[in-house]
Amino acid sequence: MHGIDYLVYDSKESWEKIQAKARKTCASRSEYGHDSGDIRKLSYVAKNYEEAEEYIKSQDRDWYDCLACQFYEYPNLKSKTLETIDLKIKELNTKYYDMDRKIHYANVKASFVSCPSCNSKINKDFIKWNNCPICRKDMRPKTTLDNLAKLKEKITELAKLRKNEERKLQDKNIKKAKLKWLVKIEYHC
């Protein structure tokens, strides 16, 4: 097996101390207590955790490469826009969940339902979920599946909007941010 972890350290500590701690953690999680050796220190400061992880991934040389870069960590940032987006996402997620878990053919009057994919006639009493017991494909009508897809699309759009708003807030509050190290360790376990 193969383990990858991302460790966060305060930049107030010296790099030597941080490196020693990360190597110790890596050894303790590795199967044979194997020391990772030096950790590559990248001279890059990411805007946030997410970007730091992306950057580290882009610089990874594989073969148990252990490397690190700095990033800004912000306090919990709030805004009216963010709150509104969060509420909307929550609402749509509930709507999606309710729509998705409903057994579509639970209340049909006919005693058999035919699967649109494999044409099997399924006895209604055996319909306990929305997938065909024969071919396993979703038996719900296209309109229902389209509505679910549309809802999911809306949720994805809102998530993008949320990210943009969060980035804007982070830029505005860069002075409140703390500089941290993100260290990626990789080991055999």
Ligand SMILES: [Zn+2]
């Ligand atoms: Zn089927």
